[in-house]
Amino acid sequence: MHERIDLEAHSYALLTGHRAKKAAVIFVHGFWGCPEKTWVEFQTLIDSVQETMPWWTKYDAFFYAYKSQGQIGPGSASLLEFVANVYPRTKWRELGADAGIPSREYSNLILVGHSEGGVLIRKAILRQAQLHTSRKPALVAKRIREDGVLGAYVRLFAPAYWGALLSGYKGLLLRTPIIGDLVQPLLQTSAAYKQLQATSPLLNDLRNRTVELATQYPKVRGFRALNLFGGDDDIVSSDSLSTDPPAQYERGHSHRSICKPTRRYLRPLTFVRHDD
DSSP: OEEEEEOGGGOEEEEEOOSSOOEEEEEEOOTTOOTTTTTTTHHHHHHHTTTTOGGGGGEEEEEEOOOTTSOHHHHHHHHHHHHHHHSSBOOHHHHTSOTTSOOOBOSEEEEEEETHHHHHHHHHHHHHHHTTTTSOHHHHHHHHHHOTTTTOEEEEESOOTTOBOSSHHHHHHHTSTTTGGGHHHHHHTOHHHHHTBTTOHHHHHHHHHHHHHHHHOTTOGGGOEEEEEETTOOSBOOOOOTTSOOOEEETTOOTTTTTOOOSSOOHHHHHSSOOO
16 A cells, blocks of 8 residues: 655655665656646546555555646756655655654655646756756766666657647546636746647747657657657647657547546556666
């Protein structure tokens, strides 16, 4: 069974009681999402499916919260700080938890994002790689290959790195009861919304740099992601990068439902699993 530990700024962790801890799984929600509702039923199903999916007994799950309306760059930097406080060894004081909780060490890292969360993860990985470029040229390749964060398994649900469709996030929110006319002015003041448009220079740079690094370092896992989209997604363009494995699609699921497991829809629980 997993025990909940509340962290700073509405983030939280679910810690397994299993002694042989194998991986830290960090979940990153999307635009106007939250670490509770975006991933609803992950929190309970990881314990109820242990007989058929025993790997969940060896995973600690961290649900990261952030202000998704802000710029992608600072958001990715904050995410990277959170990752550094979780992996490879937890720093509970920095995470806003009781410093008396025994620290945990992990041999694997799994980064899981939904929508804008996928953009933040890929941007954070590029930022981590960039930390090594100031070193001597002879050391850059070695450091990148040995970097634990860059060796993470990346699992993305409906990532938004191709940008929003014409209906986009505005279309989704405008169809939400009650919110309606209030959405337009809010979106116009959101830096993230502007940066998540299909023509965004930031997204174009993110895609190009990721493909370039994935080509240069084909064995570094963090530059390649598994991507799962809903067959009925009308919010983001649904495809992977050329250096990723082919995108996967789930019929009957939308942009919002693709990342929410149920007892009849267990695909998210298996999709998040790492490959070892």
